[in-house]
Amino acid sequence: MRIEAVLFDLDETLHARTRSLAAFARRIYVDALPGIAGQTSEEDFVEAVLRGDERGNRPPEGLLTWLANRFDLGLTAADLVEVYLAWEHPVLFDDAEETLRRLRPRRLGIVTNGSERSQAAKIANSGLDRWTDAVAISGALDMRKPEPGIFEDICRRLEVAPASCFMVGDAPEHDVAGGRAAGMRTIWVERGPWPSGLARDYDASVARLSEVVPIVERWDRE
Numbered sequence: 290m291r292i293e294a295v296l297f298d299l300d301e302t303l304h305a306r307t308r309s310l311a312a313f314a315r316r317i318y319v320d321a322l323p324g325i326a327g328q329t330s331e332e333d334f335v336e337a338v339l340r341g342d343e344r345g346n347r348p349p350e351g352l353l354t355w356l357a358n359r360f361d362l363g364l365t366a367a368d369l370v371e372v373y374l375a376w377e378h379p380v381l382f383d384d385a386e387e388t389l390r391r392l393r394p395r396r397l398g399i400v401t402n403g404s405e406r407s408q409a410a411k412i413a414n415s416g417l418d419r420w421t422d423a424v425a426i427s428g429a430l431d432m433r434k435p436e437p438g439i440f441e442d443i444c445r446r447l448e449v450a451p452a453s454c455f456m457v458g459d460a461p462e463h464d465v466a467g468g469r470a471a472g473m474r475t476i477w478v479e480r481g482p483w484p485s486g487l488a489r490d491y492d493a494s495v496a497r498l499s500e501v502v503p504i505v506e507r508w509d510r511e
């Protein structure tokens with residue numbers, strides 16, 4: 290059956306979120322030199338930011354308020370939030386753009402949970418906007434993965450049926466179970482462990498994004 294559209298999660302699927310956060314931390318550190326050097330090393334500072342992030346499970350405002358209080362950075366927590374939300378140097382996984390390019394001419398979309406401002410900035414500043422026909426951001430829609438509504442919304446805008454879409458993502462519940470419940474085929478991107486209590490109900494799993502292309506092409510022929 291013809292696959293009409295391939296939808297991707299953003300953070301830790303296309304966007305190397307942890308690497309981006311480390312780059313953000315390095316920038317903040319360098320901008321706070323020389324005063325920060327007497328408080329902590331760059332390496333320890335980056336490590337503290339990554340640890341405080343709890344793999345994205347902590348709201349950025351909490352992490353950044355803690356940082357502003359813990360270190361004398363010459364920035365308020367509000368300043369840090371501003372820099373973070375508009376972060377100009379998001380890092381994509383090495384094969385992200387190449388994968389999207391090879392999936393053309395199928396329709397391409399992003400389905401992401403997060404604030405409209407931060408997710409839209411990442412998509413624009415990384416150049417992903419050039420590759421996507423539609424984007425669904427939970428903060429803009431008042432629906433979030435794994436709710437079927439957010440997947441149905443992007444299908445409507447792409448004018449495709451869920452059954453002719455693949456949803457590709459790293460989050461077992463949000464992307465894989467959510468995409469499946471909305472009637473899509475799903476590919477799990479293995480960036481971490483699969484939770485023990487959840488059935489492995491996906492069409493394929495991949496270690497690298499580029500592996501998505503031959504899987505989609507195979508479905509086209511079936």
Ligand SMILES: [Mg+2]
Nearest residue numbers: 298300301459
């Ligand atoms: Mg993700």
